Amino acid sequence: MIVHKEICVGCGRCQPYCPAGAIHFEDRKSAVDQDACFECGTCLRTGICPVDAFREPPQVFAYPRALRKYFSDPTSTHSVTGIQGRGTEESKTNDVTLRCGPGEVGVSIEIGRPTLGMDLHDIQKITRALAASGIHEMEPNNPIHSMILDHRTGELKPELLNERVLSAIIEMQIPREKLAGMLQTIKKVIPELDSVFTLDVVTLLEEGLTIPDEVLATIAAEGFTWRPNAKINMGLGRVADEERI
């Protein structure tokens, strides 16, 4: 994002709206720190500027900077997956897609939040640690899958590492027996991360609409506390693969 200095009247109204703290005064006009800006579009979308001084120049949409917008602007559609909102539907459509089937757990690691954000080195710290512990089942319908240069090592494409985004989701589906090892890997990498994160563990409910005991027992045994959260598209879809039920 840039500010057209010749249009800006220096009122400062835009500056508190920036989640990155990237807008500051320069010669009594507002300017955007290009390293700090997440390209979230909040300053433009709010319409807070009385003279319409914000612009998205072409470089916002050029690779690799375009990743900032895809992961940070909830109105943008990710070019790889064609999905809005960080480029993945995660578990929200699982009752239709059955990404996470019987005997599996889906695991999502959501890193970064507004005002903190994150740089992509943090994603690489996690993907490398997972790969080193033998976990390679990255979700293909998540943009991070295509950002990994080498799935054997978890190394990201080097040109991406200096980009900053508000938030991203690392996502995978693993057999339930791999959950304990995955949680142990995550615990080891937590001290290396420079942002906040949320860990989601996704399962199908069992008969009686209960969460599988073995999943809850594994989470508790590894020292994590959990909060149940159901996402069900009541009647909005159809089962994609009858044989997996």
Ligand code: SF4
């Ligand atoms: S696009 Fe987002 S991060 Fe960049 S200046 Fe505007 S509000 Fe701040």
Ligand code: SF4
């Ligand atoms: S709101 Fe518009 S005019 Fe006011 S400081 Fe920001 S960019 Fe300049």
